Amino acid sequence: MRILVVEDEQILRQQLCDFFATKGFAVDAAGTGKEGVYLANEYPVDIAIIDIGLPDFSGIELIKQLRQQNNALPVLLLTARNRWQDKVEGLEAGADDYLVKPFHYEELMARINALLRRAQGNAHPVLNFANIKLDTLSQEVTVDDNKIELTAFEYKVLEYLMFHQGEVVSKSVLTEHIYNEDFDRDSNVIEVFIGRLRKKLDPEGITKPIETLRGRGYRIPLPDDVML
Incomplete structure (x- = not known):
């Protein structure tokens, strides 16, 4: 999954980037x-974290611009303010959720996962296909309950395909969503990951x-299409 972090505090921005990279x-x-507007519109972002207090214009204004441009990516608004009016304004502008600073990273991760699941119509943190289960919280994969x-x-590829179950996903799309821009990307490596996943x-x-x-491209079928 590809996440966009829009935060003007350099230290916090780097901490968030490092945290999500480890995830x-x-x-x-x-x-x-x-x-933030440029990156959200130019790159295949799956979800965005936007701080309300940005130096040029507010995070709320950023969200408004994205929604006016028909960009529907899930957005979590970060705010250091406890005024309920700010939260309401953010949600009315098009934010999907909000989190007040300071926050616990466990709660941040839980909210991000919930927004990603909601965007794909999944209410439960565990994604299933036949005897395969992928837990988006623990990032564990089991087959017949064996880890x-x-x-x-490999996990990134499987998670993206599971989130988009029933959809055909091209190698180029997979590459864009699992690699950072500065990574030396080779779409042929996707074939290797797919081969390994099938064997495992x-x-x-x-x-x-x-x-x-x-x-x-590749597809994980919908449950109704599975023939056992």
Whole structure:
């Protein structure tokens, strides 16, 4: 998943970037509203964290601009203010949730996961396909309740496909959503990750969790399409 952090406090911005990087996110960061609007519209961002107090214009104004431009990405508003009016104004501008500073990173992560699930129509933190379960909170994957060890990038690929179950996802889209911009990206590596995932998740070739659609990409079928 790709997250955008818009925060003018350099130390906090770096802390947030480092935190989400450890959680497997590809991270883009901005220190101004103008830069935040640009990154949100130019890059395939899955979710954004926007501080209310930015140096050029407010986070609320940034959200308004995004919504006016029909950018519907989930937004969590960060605020150091306890005035309920600010929270209401942020939500009415188009924010999906808010969090007051200082905050616990565990709560921040829980809210981010909830927004990502909601955006894809998933109310529960555990995503399922046949005998495979992916827990978005613990980032654990099990097959028949047995934990499967995945590398960070294998997990990223599987998580993105699980969040977009039933959709055809191209190699280029996967590449954009799991790698940072400054990473030396090679879309052919996606084929390697897919091959490894198939061996780990379905060594006997029974459930076939990841389909290849030649020339189009990969897909995890919807539950109703599974034939066992």
